[in-house]
Amino acid sequence: MSKCDTYYLTTPIYYVNDVPHIGHAYTTIIADTIARYARLKGIDTFFLTGTDEHGQKIEEAAKKRGKTPKEYADEISAKFKALWDEFEICYDKFIRTTDPEHIKGVQKAFLTMYENGDIYKDYYEGHYCVGCESFVAPSQLVNDELCPDCGRPTRIIKEESYFFRLSKYQDKILEWLKTKKPILPEAKANEIIRFVEDGLKDLSITRTSFEWGIKLPKEINDPKHVVYVWLDALFNYLTALGYGSEDETLLKKYWPAKLHIVGKDILKFHAVYWPAFLMSIGFELPKVIAAHGWWTRDGEKMSKSKGNVINPKEVADAYGIENFRYFMLREVPFGADGDFSEKALIDRINNDLGNDLGNLLNRIIGMAYKYFDGKITSKNVEKYYPNELNEARDIVKDLEKTYLWKMQIHKFLEELWKVLSIGNKAIDTYKPWELMKNSEEEKAAALLGLIANLLALVAVNLHAVMPKTTGKIAKALGFEINKDTFAAIMDGKLLNDFVIEKIPPLFPKIEKPLMKKVEVKENKPVNLITIDEFFKTELKIGKILVAEEIKKSKKLLRLEVDLGEEKPRQIIAGIKEYYKPEELIDTYVCVVSNLKPAKLMGMMSEGMLLGAKDENGFSLIRPEKPKKTGTPIK
Numbered sequence: 001m002s003k004c005d006t007y008y009l010t011t012p013i014y015y016v017n018d019v020p021h022i023g024h025a026y027t028t029i030i031a032d033t034i035a036r037y038a039r040l041k042g043i044d045t046f047f048l049t050g051t052d053e054h055g056q057k058i059e060e061a062a063k064k065r066g067k068t069p070k071e072y073a074d075e076i077s078a079k080f081k082a083l084w085d086e087f088e089i090c091y092d093k094f095i096r097t098t099d100p101e102h103i104k105g106v107q108k109a110f111l112t113m114y115e116n117g118d119i120y121k122d123y124y125e126g127h128y129c130v131g132c133e134s135f136v137a138p139s140q141l142v143n144d145e146l147c148p149d150c151g152r153p154t155r156i157i158k159e160e161s162y163f164f165r166l167s168k169y170q171d172k173i174l175e176w177l178k179t180k181k182p183i184l185p186e187a188k189a190n191e192i193i194r195f196v197e198d199g200l201k202d203l204s205i206t207r208t209s210f211e212w213g214i215k216l217p218k219e220i221n222d223p224k225h226v227v228y229v230w231l232d233a234l235f236n237y238l239t240a241l242g243y244g245s246e247d248e249t250l251l252k253k254y255w256p257a258k259l260h261i262v263g264k265d266i267l268k269f270h271a272v273y274w275p276a277f278l279m280s281i282g283f284e285l286p287k288v289i290a291a292h293g294w295w296t297r298d299g300e301k302m303s304k305s306k307g308n309v310i311n312p313k314e315v316a317d318a319y320g321i322e323n324f325r326y327f328m329l330r331e332v333p334f335g336a337d338g339d340f341s342e343k344a345l346i347d348r349i350n351n352d353l354g355n356d357l358g359n360l361l362n363r364i365i366g367m368a369y370k371y372f373d374g375k376i377t378s379k380n381v382e383k384y385y386p387n388e389l390n391e392a393r394d395i396v397k398d399l400e401k402t403y404l405w406k407m408q409i410h411k412f413l414e415e416l417w418k419v420l421s422i423g424n425k426a427i428d429t430y431k432p433w434e435l436m437k438n439s440e441e442e443k444a445a446a447l448l449g450l451i452a453n454l455l456a457l458v459a460v461n462l463h464a465v466m467p468k469t470t471g472k473i474a475k476a477l478g479f480e481i482n483k484d485t486f487a488a489i490m491d492g493k494l495l496n497d498f499v500i501e502k503i504p505p506l507f508p509k510i511e512k513p514l515m516k517k518v519e520v521k522e523n524k525p526v527n528l529i530t531i532d533e534f535f536k537t538e539l540k541i542g543k544i545l546v547a548e549e550i551k552k553s554k555k556l557l558r559l560e561v562d563l564g565e566e567k568p569r570q571i572i573a574g575i576k577e578y579y580k581p582e583e584l585i586d587t588y589v590c591v592v593s594n595l596k597p598a599k600l601m602g603m604m605s606e607g608m609l610l611g612a613k614d615e616n617g618f619s620l621i622r623p624e625k626p627k628k629t630g631t632p633i634k
């Protein structure tokens with residue numbers, strides 16, 4: 001079999017810093033649908049998914065939970081695998097970046113790039129977003145410090161680093177983007193093209209300030225460096241096929257990938273860095289990189305702190321895995337952001353699945369038994385209903401070319417539903433009960449034959465989205481969905497005569513929401529003040545010169561604090577339980593300097609120290625480094 005007949009597709013590999021959520025399920029379900037469709041067409045398909053396990057983010061997440069990164073990665077990676085198994089995701093390989101074969105492959109790639117002169121050693125100084133595991137150029141920062149992609153504060157890192165000559169590939173990448181048009185939806189390509197046209201800087205590809213990553217190849221002999229997690233992760237698409245191992249049969253058979261499915265947030269890594277790495281090691285580039293949008297919940301961004309993250313298993317348990325698959329694929333145009341609401345999901349189940357599809361099946365089951373002992377024949381369908389049949393065949397003819405391979409699965413489904421409309425409309429127009437009354441039995445039987453064939457057409461096309469459900473529909477219609485029946489039905493072959501199998505309704509009506517209600521926690525502070533109001537409070541750096549106990553008081557100390565004024569101020573502070581006077585002398589504090597003086601235990605207090613108290617006790621707030629006394633705090 002030549003390479004043109006194979007189809008290699010991938011999902012991103014998921015970070016193991018946290019458990020799977022709806023976004024991960026979405027990407028994986030799209031990929032599973034495409035893979036199933038390709039297999040149904042008899043295409044030799046390889047579907048890869050897995051977990052991305054190295055990097056600072058994972059190291060920190062593990063540490064927070066008192067685990068080693070590997071222990072933590074094992075635990076979360078197993079959760080992803082278990083979820084995909086439960087969702088019957090039919091992948092061919094689940095890769096983990098901690099797999100020894102992957103590590104070997106990444107080291108081989110690194111060495112090849114190094115030997116090709118594409119890697120040099122220098123020094124990185126700049127901003128880094130740990131959440132996105134991404135270096136952020138100063139010009140991209142929001143408010144001088146926030147990551148433009150996730151909005152979280154970046155960290156400044158200064159460390160020795162190896163760099164990849166990304167700049168060298170700028171023109172070639174641009175040409176590839178413009179001539180091959182690998183990005184879907186095409187509208188997303190412009191953003192990436194602009195990013196490349198703005199100029200590509202060489203990319204830092206190693207880190208030294210933490211350890212959880214792949215070591216450089218031993219030939220380079222620089223043990224304090226680990227490979228940048230994105231370089232490590234992207235190469236999974238090659239190492240999964242055996243790149244770097246003894247056996248490269250799969251690599252030869254399946255590379256280049258026909259499709260990388262990614263979220264819009266990681267398109268740049270796949271459409272700019274990845275092709276440059278591939279060019280550097282002399283590999284062909286992937287054919288399509290398709291970027292989907294993001295899911296929100298009830299119009300709100302999902303976040304752990306709000307407690308509104310959707311657990312895909314919870315949705316599937318409540319509404320059924322396949323209904324959930326249909327909803328996600330039908331509800332949102334590929335590439336656009338989508339909103340998950342239970343109401344929208346219930347509407348899709350009750351309307352599209354229940355009314356349009358389920359009812360049509362129920363109607364012919366009912367009529368077949370009422371009028372023909374359950375028997376259906378295709379005998380006179382062409383004779384009585386050629387228009388309906390041809391209209392339906394026209395709809396499905398180019399569906400896959402126009403929509404499916406272009407990732408427009410929502411459109412694919414929308415169009416397919418038109419076939420169901422033809423069926424429902426035919427019943428209303430020709431009224432089989434009247435045909436029976438008027439002794440036009442042959443025409444009535446042919447009408448049921450038409451409906452059965454329309455349902456078969458829908459079932460084979462919908463199979464990749466709802467494998468089990470369509471399997472049940474096919475069984476009721478007396479056939480099995482496989483690559484031969486798919487090809488025959490798509491080719492215009494009608495069903496053989498059969499006796500319909502009665503099956504219970506596939507989509508019982510859902511009357512009310514079935515999931516636990518989420519209380520969205522509002523993180524917004526309630527007593528908002530303006531900046532002017534804030535600046536009414538004058539805060540200054542002070543230095544404690546004198547600290548003494550006030551004998552009669554359990555709580556108070558008398559302090560003399562230098563605020564850079566003519567003479568020190570006397571401040572009576574309630575910190576006796578937490579500090580000994582001698583610990584305080586000569587230390588720096590933050591002082592509210594424009595409080596009206598007040599008398600405490602008969603003594604004037606001319607200011608207040610800032611402090612914070614939680615269940616572990618009290619702490620004064622101090623400047624990180626000594627500052628001149630009287631320096632305003634802003």
Ligand code: MSP
Nearest residue numbers: 012013014015023024052233234262263264294295
């Ligand atoms: N580990 C990297 C990918 C490396 S691929 C060589 C990564 N992992 S991730 O777990 O953070 O994200 C994986 C995918 O989930 C991304 O495609 C991302 O877009 C997707 N989603 C994460 N949250 C999402 C939503 N709320 N909605 C839809 N998809 C989102 O990035």
